[in-house]
Amino acid sequence: MTTLFISPGACSFAAHVLIHELQLPITVERVALGREDSPYRQINPSGRVPALLLDDQTLLTENTAILPYLADLQPGTDLFAVAGSVERAQIQGWLGYVATEVHVGAFRPINRPERYSVDEAAFPGIRQRALQQLTNALKPIEARLAQTDYLVGNRFTLADIYLGVFAGWSARAGVLADFPALQAFLGRYRARESVLQTLHSEGLA
Numbered sequence: 399m400t401t402l403f404i405s406p407g408a409c410s411f412a413a414h415v416l417i418h419e420l421q422l423p424i425t426v427e428r429v430a431l432g433r434e435d436s437p438y439r440q441i442n443p444s445g446r447v448p449a450l451l452l453d454d455q456t457l458l459t460e461n462t463a464i465l466p467y468l469a470d471l472q473p474g475t476d477l478f479a480v481a482g483s484v485e486r487a488q489i490q491g492w493l494g495y496v497a498t499e500v501h502v503g504a505f506r507p508i509n510r511p512e513r514y515s516v517d518e519a520a521f522p523g524i525r526q527r528a529l530q531q532l533t534n535a536l537k538p539i540e541a542r543l544a545q546t547d548y549l550v551g552n553r554f555t556l557a558d559i560y561l562g563v564f565a566g567w568s569a570r571a572g573v574l575a576d577f578p579a580l581q582a583f584l585g586r587y588r589a590r591e592s593v594l595q596t597l598h599s600e601g602l603a
C-alpha cells in the first residue's frame with residue numbers, strides 16, 4: 399500500500415488535498431516533526447514531510463515531485479496537463495516558484511529563524527526581512543490572480559493546490575490585506591470539497 403506521510407497544516411497539506419481530489423487509494427499517516435528519535439527517520443532520514451512511500455518501498459520526497467507523480471496516476475486529469483504541453487510546463491513553473499520563492503525563500507526564515515543565525519537577538523530582524531521577501535514573492539502571484547481565478551489555464555490545477563497552502567500561511571502571517579486577489583483565491587480554495595475534507599482529516603476544521 400502506498401503511504402503519504404504528513405503533518406497537520408504543513409506543506410504536505412497539498413499532497414493530501416490531491417489525494418482527496420483524485421480519490422486515490424493511498425494511506426495517509428501523520429508524523430511528529432522535529433523529533434530526532436522518531437521511527438519516521440528510519441523511513442525518511444530528513445524527517446520532513448511530505449514523503450510518499452511506494453509499494454516497492456521507494457521513497458519520493460519534495461512537493462514538486464510528489465504532486466506531479468500523484469496526478470499522473472490518473473492520466474488525463476484536469477489538475478495537470480499532458481507531457482510536452484505548455485500548460486504542463488507552466489504548472490511546473492509555478493510549483494517551482496512556490497517551493498523556492500515562497501516556501502523556502504520566505505516562510506523558512508519566518509518560521510525557522512534559528513536556521514539562519516545562532517544569535518537569538520537576530521531572529522526578529524530575520525523575520526522582518528523574510529516578511530518583506532514574502533511580500534515580494536506574492537506580487538507576481540497577485541498579478542496573475544487579478545486576471546484569472548487560477549494560476550494556469552483558468553482551471554484548478556496542481557499549482558493552485560500547492561499555492562493554497564501558502565495562501566493560508568500568508569493569511570496567518572497577516573499580509574493578505576495587501577493581496578486582495580490572493581485573499582479571494584483563498585476563499586475559493588477553502589470552499590473546495592477536497593480542501594474541506596483535508597482540513598477535517600488533519601483535525602484543522
Ligand SMILES: N[C@@H](CCC(=O)N[C@@H](CS)C(=O)NCC(=O)O)C(=O)O
Nearest residue numbers: 408409431432445446447448460461
Ligand atoms: N522542499 C520540501 C520542503 C519540505 C519541508 O520543509 N517540510 C516541512 C513541513 S512544511 C518539514 O517537514 N519540516 C520539518 C523539519 O524541517 O524538520 C518540499 O517542498 O517537499
